Amino acid sequence: MDLDAARIGRESLELAFHMSNILETGLDRHTLSILIALCEMGLNPESLAAVVKELRRDSPPPPSSPVTAAPIP
Numbered sequence: 001m002d003l004d005a006a007r008i009g010r011e012s013l014e015l016a017f018h019m020s021n022i023l024e025t026g027l028d029r030h031t032l033s034i035l036i037a038l039c040e041m042g043l044n045p046e047s048l049a050a051v052v053k054e055l056r057r058d059s060p061p062p063p064s065s066p067v068t069a070a071p072i073p
Contacts, residue, residue, distance in 0.1 A: 012036075027052075 020027050
């Protein structure tokens with residue numbers, strides 16, 4: 001892969017990640033890059049979206065922020 005192709009790939013991923021954040025998908029860059037690569041390999045985007053939704057539904061919720069005790073006066 002030449003330097004221009006690598007730069008274009010990074011810029012495309014950055015743009016897709018920015019759009020993902022605007023749409024509040026919750027996808028990180030790594031996950032998004034995997035999904036894009038799978039689409040480029042010919043997998044159906046709608047099927048991938050269904051799998052992501054299913055995995056999110058079945059996974060436990062992310063840990064909430066830690067509860068801190070109030071200071072003693």
